[in-house]
Amino acid sequence: MKLGKIAEMKTGLVLTRKKAEIKYEVKEKYNLITLNNIETDGVFNEEPFEIFSSNAKLDSQYFTEEEDILIRLNQPNTAVYINKDKVGLLVPSYFAIIKVKSEKFVPKYIAWYLNSDRFKRELSRYQAGTVIPTTNISILKSINIKDISIEKQEQIAKLQELHLKEKYLYKKLIEEKEKYHKAVANKLLEKI
Numbered sequence: 001m002k003l004g005k006i007a008e009m010k011t012g013l014v015l016t017r018k019k020a021e022i023k024y025e026v027k028e029k030y031n032l033i034t035l036n037n038i039e040t041d042g043v044f045n046e047e048p049f050e051i052f053s054s055n056a057k058l059d060s061q062y063f064t065e066e067e068d069i070l071i072r073l074n075q076p077n078t079a080v081y082i083n084k085d086k087v088g089l090l091v092p093s094y095f096a097i098i099k100v101k102s103e104k105f106v107p108k109y110i111a112w113y114l115n116s117d118r119f120k121r122e123l124s125r126y127q128a129g130t131v132i133p134t135t136n137i138s139i140l141k142s143i144n145i146k147d148i149s150i151e152k153q154e155q156i157a158k159l160q161e162l163h164l165k166e167k168y169l170y171k172k173l174i175e176e177k178e179k180y181h182k183a184v185a186n187k188l189l190e191k192i
Contacts, residue, residue: 004141006102007110011073011137012091013062020055028054030063030090033070042080042115043164052090061097064089067107069098071114074134077123079114081107096137106150108157113145 003009020026031049039045064070068082073094082089091097098114100107113119126139 001102001104001145001147002141003098003110003143003145006100006105006145007069008099008101009096009137009140010061012070012093012095012097013058014093015052018054018056018058020053025055026053028057030054030058031088032090032092033064033095034092035072035094038070038072038078038080040076040078041164041167042078042111043168044080044086049089058090062091063087064091064097065099067100069100069107069111069114070095071098071140073136074132077114077120077135079111081111096140098140104147104150105145106153106157108160109153110145112156112160118146119143 015032030052032052034050036047037044037049064082064087066082066084066087069079070082070091071077071079073096079098098110100110122143123135123139124133126135126142
């Protein structure tokens with residue numbers, strides 16, 4: 001089934017139109033999602049969100065809501081699922097906001113699918129640009145999403161969630177081991 005049939009899509013805010021240039025123009029400040037906040041496997045990292053100073057109060061359509069999916073519009077076209085902890089973040093125009101409207105599809109499954117190699121191969125056929133290939137809403141709407149049972153979608157989503165949690169724990173373990181080995185080496189050097 002075409003993604004455009006099961007979800008509504010729009011791009012984020014063009015920041016230059018609403019950016020306050022001087023301190024006195026600032027009407028509101030918002031937490032802004034940037035490319036630095038999202039890992040290539042589709043999860044948020046621990047980088048702090050940038051603060052965006054706006055010259056106006058912004059429309060709610062540009063902010064994340066629970067169960068939204070954001071997809072980067074240039075390579076590597078990473079998709080990220082928005083859970084309740086990431087609600088209310090300002091989305092810039094280099095992301096598309098996808099809101100799944102069909103009850104036959106689970107948003108976490110769609111996010112997983114958009115990060116799959118199958119999707120990336122299909123998307124690469126339509127992308128434009130020579131240095132950094134980009135995509136747009138029309139292309140995203142035309143992409144086929146594998147229609148499987150809700151139960152299988154939920155199983156895939158749960159498996160993906162566990163996989164990402166495991167990757168996160170391995171990464172933390174490696175970081176802690178690095179600290180440990182440096183501390184031991186420094187201790188040994190002190191004894192010489």
